[in-house]
Amino acid sequence: MKEVKFRKYCTSSGKDVVCGKDAEQNELVVAQSGDSESVLHTKAPGSPFCNIKGKATLKDIKETAVICAAHSKTWKQNKLDVEIHVFRGKDIFKEPDMKTGTFGVKKAKSIKVKKEEILKFLKK
Numbered sequence: 001m002k003e004v005k006f007r008k009y010c011t012s013s014g015k016d017v018v019c020g021k022d023a024e025q026n027e028l029v030v031a032q033s034g035d036s037e038s039v040l041h042t043k044a045p046g047s048p049f050c051n052i053k054g055k056a057t058l059k060d061i062k063e064t065a066v067i068c069a070a071h072s073k074t075w076k077q078n079k080l081d082v083e084i085h086v087f088r089g090k091d092i093f094k095e096p097d098m099k100t101g102t103f104g105v106k107k108a109k110s111i112k113v114k115k116e117e118i119l120k121f122l123k124k
Contacts, residue, residue: 004025004028005021006018006019006020006021006025006028006029007019007020007021007048007067007071009064009067011052011056011059011060011063011064012059012063013057013059013060015052015053015054015056015057015060016052016053016054017050017051017052017053017060017064017067018032018050018051018053019048019049019050019051019067019068019071020048020049020050020101021048022101023099023100023101023102024100024101025048026048026049026101026103027100027101029048029049029050029051030049030051030089030092030094030103032051033049033051033089033092034053034089035088035089035090036055036088036089036090037051037052037053037054037056037088037089038051038052038056038060038061038064038086038087038088039051039052039086039087039088039089039092040052040061040064040065040068040084040085040086040087041068041084041085041105042068042069042072042073042074042082042083042084042085043083043084043085043110044072044073044074044083045073045102046072046073046074047068047069047071047072047073047074048068048071048072049103050064050067050068051089052064061086061111062111065084065086065111065113066113066117066118066121067121068082068084068113069082069084069113069117069118070118070121070122075118079115080115081112081113081114081115082112082113082118083110083111083112083113084110084111084112084113085105085108085109085110086108086109086110086111087105087106087107087108087109091105091106091107091108092104092105092106093105093106
């Protein structure tokens with residue numbers, strides 16, 4: 001069996017962040033997300049699902065939102081601010097007719113990641 005190599009990051013407070021690289025990996029990221037853990041995805045299709053392991057602070061969420069935005073199709077195609085949805089693992093659902101990597105979300109909060117924040121992250 002092939003080892004899955006997710007994108008992995010660590011927030012400034014030490015929280016591990018796991019992000020998918022494609023639809024198949026997004027399935028795995030969502031599957032391993034805890035019910036109370038924060039999960040992020042762009043408002044538009046075409047980004048990694050990013051899971052912050054454990055109890056996330058607002059700062060953890062903001063840092064992870066920049067990571068999610070930087071790896072999104074929205075950013076790569078437009079180079080503008082990116083809207084990110086933040087939700088809990090328990091709020092994610094999958095219908096039988098949804099394609100791989102696609103999920104529904106019962107309730108989400110929205111935050112906007114500014115172009116400048118993404119550019120700063122990418123320069124690291």
